[in-house]
Amino acid sequence: MNNETQIKELVKEKYAAIAEQSKDQNETSCCGATSACCGDEVYNIMSDDYTKMEGYNPDADLGLGCGLPTEFAKIKEGDTVIDLGSGAGNDAFIARKIVGENGKVLGIDFTEAMINKARANAEKLNFNNVEFRLGDIDDMPVTSNYADVIVSNCVLNLVPNKHKVISEIFRVLKPGAHFSISDIVLEGNLPSKWKEVAELYAGCVSGAVQKEVYLEMITEAGFKNVILQKEKEINIPDDILKNYLSEEEIATYKKGGTKITSITVYADKPAKDDRNCCEPGSGCC
Numbered sequence: 001m002n003n004e005t006q007i008k009e010l011v012k013e014k015y016a017a018i019a020e021q022s023k024d025q026n027e028t029s030c031c032g033a034t035s036a037c038c039g040d041e042v043y044n045i046m047s048d049d050y051t052k053m054e055g056y057n058p059d060a061d062l063g064l065g066c067g068l069p070t071e072f073a074k075i076k077e078g079d080t081v082i083d084l085g086s087g088a089g090n091d092a093f094i095a096r097k098i099v100g101e102n103g104k105v106l107g108i109d110f111t112e113a114m115i116n117k118a119r120a121n122a123e124k125l126n127f128n129n130v131e132f133r134l135g136d137i138d139d140m141p142v143t144s145n146y147a148d149v150i151v152s153n154c155v156l157n158l159v160p161n162k163h164k165v166i167s168e169i170f171r172v173l174k175p176g177a178h179f180s181i182s183d184i185v186l187e188g189n190l191p192s193k194w195k196e197v198a199e200l201y202a203g204c205v206s207g208a209v210q211k212e213v214y215l216e217m218i219t220e221a222g223f224k225n226v227i228l229q230k231e232k233e234i235n236i237p238d239d240i241l242k243n244y245l246s247e248e249e250i251a252t253y254k255k256g257g258t259k260i261t262s263i264t265v266y267a268d269k270p271a272k273d274d275r276n277c278c279e280p281g282s283g284c285c
Contacts, residue, residue: 055097067182
C-alpha cells in the first residue's frame with residue numbers, strides 16, 4: 001500500500017461504508033470506524049464524548065475521531081471556520097453554534113456519501129451558513145486567506161502527503177489566523193506488517209507518523225506558537241492485536257514501548273508571512 005492513489009481510494013471506500021451505518025455500528029472498531037479489526041465487541045478507544053458540547057447533533061456523530069478540536073479551537077462569534085474531513089458534520093455543527101448567524105462554517109470531505117449525509121443533516125437543522133464541499137484536503141477547493149480557524153479530527157493521519165495538507169492549511173488561513181487539530185501520532189515503531197493492513201490504515205493507526213516529525217512539519221510550513229493542547233495515550237486491546245500479531249509478536253510489541261497517542265495541536269499563521277518564497281515547496285509562491 002505504497003501508492004498515494006491506492007491509499008486514498010482505500011480510505012474513501014471505507015468511509016463511504018461508514019457513512020451508511022449508525023454510530024453504534026461505527027464504534028465497533030479501533031478508530032470508531034467499521035472494520036474487521038475488533039471482532040464483535042465495542043472498542044471505542046480513540047473517540048471522545050461530544051454529547052455535552054453545545055451544538056451537538058446526534059445524527060452527525062458517527063463515533064469517529066480521536067479528540068475534541070472544536071473545544072480547544074478558540075472559535076469566536078462571526079468567524080469563518082473550515083472543518084477538514086468533515087464527515088457527517090459533527091464538528092461543523094458545533095462550530096456553527098459558536099460562530100452564530102454572522103459566521104460561516106465550511107466542511108470539506110472527499111467522500112461523496114459523507115458530503116451527502118452532512119448536507120442532509122444541515123438541511124434538517126435549517127442552517128444556511130454551513131456548507132459542505134466535496135474535495136481533497138491536500139488540494140482544498142477554497143481560495144487563499146479564507147478562514148479564521150481550521151479544525152480537523154483524526155483525518156491528517158489518513159492522508160499520504162501530510163506535508164501538502166499542512167501547506168494547504170497555511171494557504172487558506174488568513175494572516176494571523178490559527179488551527180486546532182486532533183490526530184494520531186507515534187513514539188516508537190509499529191510492527192512492519194501493519195503497514196500493509198488496510199483496516200489499520202483506515203483505522204487511523206498505520207498511517208500515523210512520529211510525533212516529533214508531525215510537529216516539525218507544522219513548524220516547517222511556517223506556523224508559529226505551536227502548542228500541544230491535549231495528549232491521550234491510546235492502548236490497543238489484545239482482542240484487536242491478536243488479529244494481526246501472534247502471541248509472541250504481541251509480547252514483543254508491548255516490550256518495545258511504542259506509544260500511540262491522540263494529540264490536539266494548535267498553531268498560528270503569522271500576520272506577516274516571513275518565509276523564503278523562493279524556497280522549493282514553501283507553498284507561499
